[in-house]
Amino acid sequence: MISEWKEFLTNAGAEFNDTGVVHYGNPRRELSVAITGNVFADLSHYGLISVHGDDAETFLQGQFTNDIRQVDDKHSQLSGFCNAKGRLLAIFRIFRSGDSYYLCLPSEMIEALISRLRMFVLRSNVTLEEASDTFVHLGISGADAEQELGKFASTLPEDVNDAVHDTTQTLIRIPGIHPSFEIFTTVDKAKQLWNNLNVQSAPIGADAWQLLDIQAGIPMIYPGTAEAFVPQMTNLQLIDGVNFKKGCYTGQEIVARMQYLGKLKRRMYRARIGSEQRPQPGDEVFTGDDPQQSTGTLVSAAPHPDGGFALLLVLQIGSAEGDKDLHLGSADGPLIQLEHLPYPFPDE
Known part of the structure; x- marks a missing residue:
């Protein structure tokens, strides 16, 4: 975590563990308000992998369950990475900023995913790096989330998975039981947004944000479940995380056979x-x-x-x-x- 941002969160009452913010002093209340109210969260328990280079799009297209060609300045996507047997090694959100693709997933999965992807780079002009400290990563959810975020950004993404960029930040609309967004921004902009939201909304820790993902039916892969599921077992195809028309990728034959010939x-x-x-x-x-x-x-x-x-x-x-x-x-x-x-x- 960026040291200046961690200091800011500490002054805001955050309690930390090894991966990020646990809570702000009243975890039970945070869980309740996450479901019923307007909330915002530091999401540093998720990490980022940056992928860039002349061959980045072609390389990623041959690895992931979704069609990387649909990821651009206006569109992000959920996707998965499988082994040769079609079993998920990771699920993540992909977005693009500048000349880099970014994969967002639980921080404990970052090192293993980078190592596995590097096995397939060979002579491709592709660079993979951990980029968790490139941005401050925030989440916003609630019935008034759009209105509150609109006070901070002139343009908001309209549909789920849409993205909006400016010179300092990326905003993505994500699935949720309430209107929900993720923001990747600078420390200064994050402080400004935090202080603005803290008037009408409540800060929540990692558990409360995880509760929102569970309520929305959004799966993630963790070390204990790596290689346990084919994508369809996690409903990934039902939340636009699999493209069955994109062509070949690692594990594609197994995933396609399950879709068209098998019985789930x-x-x-x-x-x-x-x-x-x-x-x-x-x-x-x-x-x-x-x-x-x-x-x-x-x-x-x-x-x-x-x-x-x-x-x-x-x-x-x-x-x-x-x-x-x-x-x-x-x-x-x-x-x-x-x-x-x-x-x-x-x-x-």
Whole structure:
């Protein structure tokens, strides 16, 4: 994190862990206001990878699940990077600023993704670098987010995934249960925006922002789930993260076969549990009558203001939509209560 920005956040009451801001003194209230009110957040628990060079577009087009040719000054996208077996190594948002592409994903995934991508560069004119301190990264969400951000920027992105740039910042509209935006900007502009928002909105930490992503049904890959899912299992194709017409990329044959020839047996669901112990990505799900055979995997979790945790889970469709009880961690673990996602499955 940029030292000047960290000092500013410290003076604003931020409590930190190794990856970013945990909360501002009242985490339970932050969770509640994230769902019901207007909020803003430092997103330094996400990192950036910059990709540039004469062959950057061609190189990325041959690696990612989405069509990199559609990323320009006005459009960002969600995308995934798979291994040769079509299993996701990472999910990220891609945007372009100047002559560089930027990949935004959880900070603990940055080093592994750079190392893996460099294996494929060969003689291409492509440079990959960690760029997490290039910008201050902020998030804004709430019913009044557009109005509040409009006081700071003359032009806002209109549709989800749209981007707007000026000389000091990039604004992106992202999916959410409320109007939501991410901003990549300078320290001085970030301070100005923070002080303006702090009048009508509340600052929140990483857990509360993660809760918003879970409510919106947006998956991420973490070390515990790398290579666990093909993209369709995480609903990535339902949130415009996969392009089936773009041509070849690493793992494309498996992903396409699943789409056109296979039958999807697992997909992602939203859920709640009443556990006091925090679940971790990669935790397994079991039915109450089969303690030996896992029927699903935890994608992400965040505390819920009403207690327990909100979850995204990849589950066997038969188990999720049958009459069996689902439990996290073991057949007698916390009972899982499924909830509706904000987007439909294709057969619905």
